[in-house]
Amino acid sequence: MWITGDTMPELPDVENFRLYFQKTSLNQKINSVQVKELRFLTEIDQFSLQRLLTENRFSETFRHGKNLLVRIGTDPWLTVHFGMTGYIKYYSDISQEPPFDRLLINFSNGNHLSFSDQRIFGRVGVTSSPEQFIKEHHLGPDALQIDEKRFLELFSRKKRALKTLLMDQTFMAGIGNEYSDEILFRAGFLPGRNSSTLDIEELKKLFRSVKEVIHTALKAHAVKKLFPDDYLLKNRRKGSRCFRCNAVMQTLRFGGRTAYYCPGCQR
DNA sequence: AGTACCACCTGACGGC
DNA sequence: TGCCGTCAGGTGGTAC
DSSP: OOOOOOSOOOHHHHHHHHHHHHHHSTTOOEEEEEEOOGGGBOSSOHHHHHHHHTTOOEEEEEEETTEEEEEETTSOEEEEEOTTTEEEEEESSGGGOOTTEEEEEEETTSOEEEEEETTOOOEEEEESOHHHHHHHTTOOOBTTTOOHHHHHHHHHTOOSBHHHHHHOTTTSBSOOHHHHHHHHHHHTOOTTSBGGGOOHHHHHHHHHHHHHHHHHHHHTTTOGGGSOTTOGGGGOSTTOBOTTTOOBOEEEEETTEEEEEOTTTOO
Protein backbone atom coordinates (compact mmCIF):
# COMPACT_ATOMS: atom_id res chain seq x y z
CA MET A 1 0.00 0.00 0.00
CA TRP A 2 1.54 3.25 -1.09
CA ILE A 3 0.69 6.50 -2.76
CA THR A 4 2.18 7.55 -6.07
CA GLY A 5 1.17 11.15 -6.41
CA ASP A 6 -1.27 10.44 -9.24
CA THR A 7 -2.28 14.11 -9.33
CA MET A 8 -0.63 17.35 -8.32
CA PRO A 9 -0.88 17.38 -4.53
CA GLU A 10 -3.83 19.64 -3.78
CA LEU A 11 -6.10 19.37 -0.72
CA PRO A 12 -7.63 15.92 -1.43
CA ASP A 13 -4.24 14.38 -2.20
CA VAL A 14 -2.71 15.82 0.97
CA GLU A 15 -5.66 14.60 3.05
CA ASN A 16 -4.94 11.20 1.55
CA PHE A 17 -1.27 11.49 2.59
CA ARG A 18 -2.37 12.51 6.09
CA LEU A 19 -4.57 9.43 6.51
CA TYR A 20 -1.76 7.27 5.14
CA PHE A 21 0.74 8.80 7.57
CA GLN A 22 -1.77 8.35 10.40
CA LYS A 23 -2.17 4.64 9.58
CA THR A 24 1.50 3.84 9.06
CA SER A 25 3.86 6.11 10.94
CA LEU A 26 2.53 7.18 14.36
CA ASN A 27 3.96 6.11 17.73
CA GLN A 28 7.04 4.32 16.46
CA LYS A 29 10.46 5.17 17.83
CA ILE A 30 12.68 6.91 15.28
CA ASN A 31 16.16 5.40 15.06
CA SER A 32 17.77 7.69 12.50
CA VAL A 33 17.06 10.35 9.90
CA GLN A 34 18.82 10.83 6.57
CA VAL A 35 18.56 14.14 4.75
CA LYS A 36 19.30 13.31 1.12
CA GLU A 37 18.63 16.71 -0.41
CA LEU A 38 19.49 19.83 1.58
CA ARG A 39 17.26 22.06 -0.57
CA PHE A 40 14.28 20.02 0.64
CA LEU A 41 14.57 21.54 4.14
CA THR A 42 13.32 24.96 5.14
CA GLU A 43 13.62 26.83 8.45
CA ILE A 44 15.80 24.06 9.88
CA ASP A 45 19.21 22.50 9.10
CA GLN A 46 19.77 18.77 8.80
CA PHE A 47 21.54 18.39 12.15
CA SER A 48 18.80 20.15 14.14
CA LEU A 49 16.20 18.06 12.37
CA GLN A 50 18.08 14.86 13.20
CA ARG A 51 18.42 15.90 16.85
CA LEU A 52 14.71 16.73 17.03
CA LEU A 53 13.50 13.47 15.53
CA THR A 54 15.94 10.81 16.71
CA GLU A 55 14.65 8.77 19.70
CA ASN A 56 11.31 10.59 19.35
CA ARG A 57 7.92 9.48 17.98
CA PHE A 58 5.28 11.11 15.78
CA SER A 59 2.17 11.62 17.91
CA GLU A 60 -0.59 13.24 15.80
CA THR A 61 -1.40 14.62 12.35
CA PHE A 62 -3.05 17.79 11.07
CA ARG A 63 -3.74 19.26 7.64
CA HIS A 64 -4.42 22.80 6.49
CA GLY A 65 -4.85 23.41 2.78
CA LYS A 66 -2.06 21.59 0.99
CA ASN A 67 0.11 21.32 4.10
CA LEU A 68 0.55 18.23 6.25
CA LEU A 69 1.70 18.80 9.83
CA VAL A 70 2.89 16.03 12.12
CA ARG A 71 3.56 16.51 15.80
CA ILE A 72 6.91 15.31 17.11
CA GLY A 73 6.07 13.79 20.52
CA THR A 74 4.97 16.67 22.75
CA ASP A 75 7.31 19.04 20.95
CA PRO A 76 7.06 21.14 17.79
CA TRP A 77 5.45 20.00 14.57
CA LEU A 78 7.07 18.82 11.37
CA THR A 79 5.56 20.62 8.36
CA VAL A 80 5.37 18.99 4.93
CA HIS A 81 4.50 20.60 1.63
CA PHE A 82 4.41 18.27 -1.38
CA GLY A 83 5.12 20.78 -4.13
CA MET A 84 3.97 19.30 -7.41
CA THR A 85 5.66 15.87 -7.44
CA GLY A 86 5.89 14.98 -3.76
CA TYR A 87 4.54 11.92 -1.94
CA ILE A 88 5.32 9.71 1.05
CA LYS A 89 5.96 5.99 1.13
CA TYR A 90 6.15 3.63 4.12
CA TYR A 91 7.87 0.30 3.55
CA SER A 92 9.76 -2.48 5.29
CA ASP A 93 12.62 -3.33 2.94
CA ILE A 94 15.11 -0.63 1.95
CA SER A 95 15.16 -2.07 -1.57
CA GLN A 96 11.67 -0.57 -1.91
CA GLU A 97 13.03 2.95 -1.40
CA PRO A 98 11.33 5.19 -3.97
CA PRO A 99 13.25 7.20 -6.58
CA PHE A 100 13.93 10.87 -5.74
CA ASP A 101 13.92 10.17 -1.97
CA ARG A 102 14.77 13.49 -0.26
CA LEU A 103 14.22 12.61 3.40
CA LEU A 104 14.38 9.13 4.91
CA ILE A 105 13.19 8.21 8.39
CA ASN A 106 14.23 4.86 9.84
CA PHE A 107 12.03 3.49 12.61
CA SER A 108 13.30 1.13 15.33
CA ASN A 109 10.85 -1.56 14.13
CA GLY A 110 12.86 -1.80 10.92
CA ASN A 111 10.39 0.09 8.72
CA HIS A 112 11.13 3.23 6.72
CA LEU A 113 9.29 6.38 5.71
CA SER A 114 10.43 8.24 2.60
CA PHE A 115 9.56 11.75 1.47
CA SER A 116 10.02 11.58 -2.29
CA ASP A 117 9.91 14.63 -4.56
CA GLN A 118 11.33 14.56 -8.06
CA ARG A 119 11.25 18.31 -8.73
CA ILE A 120 12.08 19.50 -5.19
CA PHE A 121 9.26 22.03 -5.09
CA GLY A 122 8.15 20.46 -1.83
CA ARG A 123 9.54 21.47 1.59
CA VAL A 124 9.89 19.99 5.04
CA GLY A 125 10.18 22.35 8.00
CA VAL A 126 9.29 22.81 11.65
CA THR A 127 6.78 25.01 13.46
CA SER A 128 5.69 25.45 17.07
CA SER A 129 1.99 24.87 16.35
CA PRO A 130 -0.48 24.58 13.46
CA GLU A 131 -1.92 28.00 14.39
CA GLN A 132 1.54 29.55 14.19
CA PHE A 133 2.19 27.91 10.81
CA ILE A 134 -1.11 29.17 9.37
CA LYS A 135 -0.32 32.68 10.64
CA GLU A 136 3.24 32.73 9.32
CA HIS A 137 2.17 31.62 5.86
CA HIS A 138 -0.87 33.93 5.82
CA LEU A 139 -3.11 30.99 4.89
CA GLY A 140 -6.82 31.52 4.43
CA PRO A 141 -9.45 29.11 5.80
CA ASP A 142 -9.17 25.48 4.72
CA ALA A 143 -11.35 24.71 1.69
CA LEU A 144 -12.69 21.51 3.26
CA GLN A 145 -13.64 23.27 6.51
CA ILE A 146 -14.98 26.59 5.24
CA ASP A 147 -18.75 27.12 5.51
CA GLU A 148 -20.99 29.05 3.13
CA LYS A 149 -21.28 32.12 5.34
CA ARG A 150 -17.52 32.62 5.57
CA PHE A 151 -17.10 31.88 1.84
CA LEU A 152 -19.63 34.57 0.90
CA GLU A 153 -18.01 37.05 3.30
CA LEU A 154 -14.59 36.47 1.76
CA PHE A 155 -15.85 36.80 -1.82
CA SER A 156 -17.79 39.96 -1.20
CA ARG A 157 -14.54 41.79 -0.52
CA LYS A 158 -12.66 40.71 -3.66
CA LYS A 159 -12.54 41.87 -7.27
CA ARG A 160 -10.30 39.43 -9.11
CA ALA A 161 -10.47 36.68 -11.74
CA LEU A 162 -12.27 33.65 -10.26
CA LYS A 163 -9.42 31.34 -11.28
CA THR A 164 -6.78 33.47 -9.55
CA LEU A 165 -8.89 33.84 -6.44
CA LEU A 166 -9.60 30.12 -6.04
CA MET A 167 -5.88 29.33 -6.28
CA ASP A 168 -4.80 32.07 -3.85
CA GLN A 169 -3.81 30.24 -0.64
CA THR A 170 -4.07 33.42 1.43
CA PHE A 171 -7.70 33.70 0.33
CA MET A 172 -8.69 30.05 0.83
CA ALA A 173 -6.23 27.19 1.30
CA GLY A 174 -6.17 23.90 -0.59
CA ILE A 175 -7.18 24.51 -4.21
CA GLY A 176 -4.58 24.44 -7.01
CA ASN A 177 -4.60 24.70 -10.77
CA GLU A 178 -6.29 21.41 -11.61
CA TYR A 179 -9.10 21.49 -9.05
CA SER A 180 -9.85 25.15 -9.72
CA ASP A 181 -10.52 24.26 -13.37
CA GLU A 182 -12.89 21.50 -12.26
CA ILE A 183 -14.70 23.76 -9.80
CA LEU A 184 -15.25 26.46 -12.43
CA PHE A 185 -16.28 23.93 -15.09
CA ARG A 186 -18.91 22.39 -12.84
CA ALA A 187 -20.19 25.75 -11.64
CA GLY A 188 -20.33 27.03 -15.24
CA PHE A 189 -18.16 30.12 -14.82
CA LEU A 190 -15.30 31.27 -17.04
CA PRO A 191 -11.90 31.31 -15.28
CA GLY A 192 -11.29 34.95 -16.20
CA ARG A 193 -14.63 36.20 -14.98
CA ASN A 194 -14.29 38.84 -12.31
CA SER A 195 -15.51 37.74 -8.89
CA SER A 196 -17.39 41.02 -8.43
CA THR A 197 -19.81 40.16 -11.29
CA LEU A 198 -21.29 37.16 -9.45
CA ASP A 199 -24.61 37.65 -7.68
CA ILE A 200 -25.43 35.90 -4.44
CA GLU A 201 -27.00 32.86 -6.10
CA GLU A 202 -23.98 32.44 -8.37
CA LEU A 203 -21.62 32.68 -5.39
CA LYS A 204 -23.60 29.97 -3.64
CA LYS A 205 -23.35 27.85 -6.78
CA LEU A 206 -19.57 28.33 -6.78
CA PHE A 207 -19.42 27.36 -3.11
CA ARG A 208 -21.40 24.17 -3.78
CA SER A 209 -19.03 23.34 -6.63
CA VAL A 210 -15.97 23.74 -4.35
CA LYS A 211 -17.53 21.30 -1.89
CA GLU A 212 -18.72 18.84 -4.52
CA VAL A 213 -15.32 18.63 -6.21
CA ILE A 214 -13.38 18.22 -2.95
CA HIS A 215 -15.72 15.55 -1.60
CA THR A 216 -15.75 13.67 -4.90
CA ALA A 217 -11.95 13.75 -4.95
CA LEU A 218 -11.72 12.51 -1.36
CA LYS A 219 -14.10 9.65 -2.16
CA ALA A 220 -11.93 8.68 -5.15
CA HIS A 221 -8.81 8.87 -2.93
CA ALA A 222 -7.59 11.52 -5.38
CA VAL A 223 -6.99 8.82 -8.01
CA LYS A 224 -8.01 10.32 -11.34
CA LYS A 225 -9.29 7.16 -12.97
CA LEU A 226 -11.75 6.71 -10.09
CA PHE A 227 -13.35 10.12 -10.71
CA PRO A 228 -16.78 10.25 -12.39
CA ASP A 229 -16.57 10.19 -16.18
CA ASP A 230 -18.03 13.68 -16.55
CA TYR A 231 -15.11 15.22 -14.67
CA LEU A 232 -12.85 17.60 -16.61
CA LEU A 233 -9.84 16.34 -14.61
CA LYS A 234 -10.00 12.97 -16.34
CA ASN A 235 -9.57 14.55 -19.72
CA ARG A 236 -7.64 17.75 -19.10
CA ARG A 237 -5.38 18.01 -22.13
CA LYS A 238 -4.99 19.95 -25.36
CA GLY A 239 -7.65 19.29 -27.99
CA SER A 240 -10.03 17.34 -25.74
CA ARG A 241 -13.77 17.91 -26.04
CA CYS A 242 -16.39 18.89 -23.48
CA PHE A 243 -18.38 15.90 -22.14
CA ARG A 244 -21.53 17.99 -22.16
CA CYS A 245 -21.57 20.02 -25.37
CA ASN A 246 -18.70 18.48 -27.34
CA ALA A 247 -17.01 21.85 -27.82
CA VAL A 248 -13.21 21.78 -28.02
CA MET A 249 -11.78 22.76 -24.64
CA GLN A 250 -9.90 26.07 -24.65
CA THR A 251 -6.94 27.25 -22.61
CA LEU A 252 -5.93 30.55 -21.06
CA ARG A 253 -2.83 31.53 -19.10
CA PHE A 254 -3.14 32.97 -15.60
CA GLY A 255 0.18 34.00 -14.09
CA GLY A 256 2.06 31.16 -15.75
CA ARG A 257 -0.68 28.56 -15.08
CA THR A 258 -2.83 27.04 -17.80
CA ALA A 259 -6.60 27.08 -17.27
CA TYR A 260 -8.75 24.62 -19.23
CA TYR A 261 -12.35 25.59 -19.82
CA CYS A 262 -15.35 24.90 -22.06
CA PRO A 263 -16.38 27.91 -24.18
CA GLY A 264 -19.87 26.41 -24.52
CA CYS A 265 -20.69 25.59 -20.90
CA GLN A 266 -18.92 28.34 -18.98
CA ARG A 267 -20.08 31.97 -18.86
C1' DA B 1 -2.15 47.70 0.54
C1' DG B 2 -3.41 44.85 -2.98
C1' DT B 3 -2.32 42.57 -7.01
C1' DA B 4 0.64 40.47 -10.79
C1' DC B 5 4.42 38.02 -12.30
C1' DC B 6 8.85 35.46 -12.37
C1' DA B 7 12.43 32.11 -10.52
C1' DC B 8 12.98 27.87 -8.69
C1' DC B 9 13.28 22.57 -10.31
C1' DT B 10 13.41 18.27 -13.47
C1' DG B 11 11.85 15.30 -17.14
C1' DA B 12 9.01 14.63 -21.18
C1' DC B 13 8.14 15.90 -25.67
C1' DG B 14 8.19 18.08 -30.28
C1' DG B 15 10.69 20.31 -33.95
C1' DC B 16 14.53 20.51 -36.92
C1' DT C 1 20.47 10.85 -34.07
C1' DG C 2 20.75 14.41 -30.99
C1' DC C 3 20.20 18.90 -29.39
C1' DC C 4 17.42 22.68 -27.84
C1' DG C 5 13.31 25.16 -26.57
C1' DT C 6 8.97 24.69 -24.24
C1' DC C 7 5.81 23.11 -20.92
C1' DA C 8 4.14 21.38 -16.41
C1' DG C 9 2.84 23.96 -11.50
C1' DG C 10 3.08 25.82 -5.85
C1' DT C 11 5.21 29.18 -3.51
C1' DG C 12 7.88 33.16 -2.02
C1' DG C 13 9.93 37.24 -3.24
C1' DT C 14 9.83 41.29 -5.87
C1' DA C 15 7.90 44.91 -8.67
C1' DC C 16 4.27 47.96 -9.64
